[in-house]
Amino acid sequence: MTPPQPAEAAAHSGRSxxxxxxxxxxxxxxxxxxxxxxxxxxxxxxAQVPAWVPLNTDLVVMLSGIAEITLGIALLALHRWRVQIGWLVAAFFVAIFPGNISQFATATDSFGLNSDLSRGIRLAFQPLLVLWALWATGAWRTWRKSRHRE
Structure with a gap:
């Protein structure tokens, strides 16, 4: 038996x-x-870890990397829990947003972001990542549907 193709998997799950x-x-x-x-x-x-974070910067980077790997694997493999994972991914993007704000506020160069404009553009994309997580996993739609049932 061959594994379902993406279109078949989407149709089977009721997702686009x-x-x-x-x-x-x-x-x-x-x-x-x-x-x-x-x-x-x-x-x-x-370089993106804000100075006010009371932890070793390398530890913060390692922990956030492990979190990203875990969330990435979950999005790729755990489709049954996609809605819950979507909320976790969105929360993760919100949690790391202060680091992006700090990079902008302190004019810290990193990842080729060496101007206020480039750092500002990156700030604008962070909310889009939150929306992407909620849209792609159906988390937002599921929440909206649950509100209409009440």
Whole structure:
């Protein structure tokens, strides 16, 4: 028996193919970002940890990398719990937002973001990541439907 193709899997789950592909793309993005936290971009991520965080910057980078890897794998593999995972991913993006704000406020260069404009554009994309997680996993739609039932 061959595994279902993405279109078949989406149809079987009652989800649209764009949402399924969005979920898989976000999972791959998080998995790669997490791996980069632990390997080749470790120093760049350390530069983004705000000075007010009372933990060792390398520890913060390692823990956030492990979280990203875990969330990425969950998005790629645990479709049954996609709604709950969507909320966790959205919460993770909200939790790391202060680091992006700090990078902007302190004018810290990292990842080629070496101007206020480039750092500001990155800030604008963080809420889009939250929306992507909620849309692709159906978390927002599920929440809206539950509100209408009450």
């Amino acid at each position: 193919l764009p949402r399924l592909l969005g979920q898989l793309a976000l999972g791959a993005f998080l998995l790669l970002a997490g791996i980069s936290h632990l390997t080749f971009n470790r120093e760049a991520f350390q």
